[in-house]
Amino acid sequence: AxxxxxxxxxxxxxxxxxxxxxxxxxxxxxxxxxxxxxxxxxxxxxxVAERFAAELRLVSTRQARLVAFCALALTAGSLTVTGGRPGGIVYAVASVAIVLGGQVALVCGVLALLPSLRRPGDAGAAVVVQRRVGTALAAGGAVVLAQSVQAASEAGSLSAWRTAAAFAAPALSSVALLLARRRLRGAERLTQIAAPDWSWPTPVLASIGIGATALMAAGSTWTEHSAFEGLTRGAVEGLAIALCLAGLGRRLGLRAASDRQLAV
Structure with a gap:
């Protein structure tokens, strides 16, 4: 027995x-x-197994969040590796991907800090944190891919050591992101429950979106000394926010699948 x-x-x-x-x-x-x-x-x-899993999932999720932040910080730092003479449609598209991916990674990383992980009963919060961390890592991966494309497109205009640095930076970031994803996967295996139907109040989301759009428009107008440039970038920022909210809102716990509104 x-x-x-x-x-x-x-x-x-x-x-x-x-x-x-x-x-x-x-x-x-x-x-x-x-x-x-x-x-x-x-x-x-x-x-007994569920009790052990409940204790481990919060610790694993907190560790995965920390490792992911370190990996994303390394990825952001790798972008400081300067390139040669940018130009061409490939380089431009990669630059847009870096900007958008970086913004998504930053927002998801900040959102991952919001739910508190204090008790084994916080399984729902653990699921939301894991989803936000996973999305941030995916966005970081897109940044690394775009950075590699840029390095390849400008290799001919760089010296040997700068070419090596341009390729080494995204390679190092890729390793860090993969390690973070592996740690996150371990936490996900311990959290085999349905995601909670969370959402933020619509006025809060609207205020954040409008504020970010206005800030982008004002900042671009100031730096570029052009109202047209500021309005254009502000419009692009607003559109990007709306698309991300529509596509990722439910996964990130910002929009509920039902009509019920639960504050994070």
């Missing part, structure tokens, strides 16, 4: 996403309990 219980517990822990090394320690601890007291009431294997 004892062996059967440990077998069931091992299967339940695996199904709950508990890592192999942690499963081994848990099984060893429970085996010792059964050796000391063969009649010990240890609880349902499924319930």
């Amino acid at each position: 004892d062996v059967s219980y440990l077998d069931e517990l091992e299967r339940a822990l695996r199904a709950a996403g508990v890592p192999r090394t942690r499963r081994a320690r848990i099984l060893l601890e429970f085996s010792d309990h059964l050796v000391c007291d063969p009649r010990a009431e240890l609880g349902s294997p499924q319930l």
Whole structure:
């Protein structure tokens, strides 16, 4: 009966996403309990596994969030590697991708900080944080890809060492992002629940969008000394915000799938 219980517990822990090394320690601890007291009431294997998964998911999610921030910071820093003489449609498209991807990564990274992760019962918050971190990492990956395209397009205008640096920077960022994604995947395996139907109030979202658009328009007008340039960039910024909210709002917990409005 004892062996059967440990077998069931091992299967339940695996199904709950508990890592192999942690499963081994848990099984060893429970085996010792059964050796000391063969009649010990240890609880349902499924319930025990869920309790361990609940404790681990918050720790893993916090760690994944921290690693992702470090990887994204490294990616942002790699953009400071200066290029040669930019030009051409390929370089221009890659530049737009870097700007948009960088903005999405920044916004998702900031959003990932908002839900508090304090109790094992905060599983819903963990799901939202994981989705936001995952989206930020995907956007960071798009930035790295665009950066690599830029490096390839300008390689002929750079010296040997600057060419090497232009390719090494996105390569290093890619490794960091992949490591962060692997850490996030471990947290996701521990969080096998449906995402909560969260949303932000529409007036709050509208105010943020209008404020960001106005800030872009005013800043561009000031730096470019052109009202037309400011209005154009402001309009592009507003359109980008609207498209991102429409496409990613539900995944990021900003728009609810139902009519119910729940504040983060």
